[in-house]
Amino acid sequence: MWLFVVSDVMTFAALLAVYTALRMANPEWPRPFTLHPAIVFSTAMTLVLLTSSLTMVWAVEAMRKTDRRAAARWLAATILGGVAFIALHLTEWRHLLHDGVSPSTLFGSVFFGITGLHMAHVAAGTLYLSALATGVARGKFAAEDVETGGIYWHFVDLVWMFVFPLVYLMAVRG
Amino acid sequence: MKVWLALIALTLVEVALLRVNAGPAVMLALLVGLSLVKAGMIAWWFMHLREFRPRPLVWALLFLALCVALTVIGFLQ
Numbered sequence A: 001m002w003l004f005v006v007s008d009v010m011t012f013a014a015l016l017a018v019y020t021a022l023r024m025a026n027p028e029w030p031r032p033f034t035l036h037p038a039i040v041f042s043t044a045m046t047l048v049l050l051t052s053s054l055t056m057v058w059a060v061e062a063m064r065k066t067d068r069r070a071a072a073r074w075l076a077a078t079i080l081g082g083v084a085f086i087a088l089h090l091t092e093w094r095h096l097l098h099d100g101v102s103p104s105t106l107f108g109s110v111f112f113g114i115t116g117l118h119m120a121h122v123a124a125g126t127l128y129l130s131a132l133a134t135g136v137a138r139g140k141f142a143a144e145d146v147e148t149g150g151i152y153w154h155f156v157d158l159v160w161m162f163v164f165p166l167v168y169l170m171a172v173r174g
Numbered sequence B: 001m002k003v004w005l006a007l008i009a010l011t012l013v014e015v016a017l018l019r020v021n022a023g024p025a026v027m028l029a030l031l032v033g034l035s036l037v038k039a040g041m042i043a044w045w046f047m048h049l050r051e052f053r054p055r056p057l058v059w060a061l062l063f064l065a066l067c068v069a070l071t072v073i074g075f076l077q
Helices: A002-025 A035-064 A068-098 A105-137 A143-171 B002-019 B024-046 B055-076
Strands: none
Touching: A002 A105, A002 B055, A035 A068, A035 A143, A035 B002, A035 B024, A068 A105, A068 A143, A105 A143, A105 B002, A143 B002, A143 B024, B002 B024, B024 B055
């Protein structure tokens, strides 16, 4: 899992570096976001993802104490956080598309590209954790397996810690 | 729980920075700095990097993070 994380770090680092380079090189870079509702919305998404990381920490701790019921419950809470994040994200995308932010423009292509790739990671994570939670509830999987799932989920959270300020906060209308 | 509260607080600080009338370069430096602190906290406490053995691997990962940061800085110049 660590090798996957390291390789994915490079992917996201390259995408965010290109995005930031484009943003800083172009004084006329589009700034479509307003404090309300766009930033309030994306801040809520950040808080949901951070909270799902906390429930993932509790799931790992419960598995270390061999409390499978609690671990499955915390994993379910983490999955709920992931689903809520995706739902909020899709709603935000719908608003942006409605406001005329097109994926065919330079800004739109990098914005939807980066946030779309991240959302795909969250979606894959919810499926992965769903399989893990089902297995844990049925007495399968060891504590190390849940820890490995945790590394993936926290990595998805870690990437968002860069996407949120670089993509959203740096594109707020002045 | 303390780490989570600190991460929430740092996120709110990032949003509050929007009220500061700073140029894009200063804003970028501040936001990247805060993001690195938050990412470090997630890796160190949530991803249990502090429990990682052997230790040289931790240093290798931190060195990789430094390389990524330097590449980003180089890119911006």
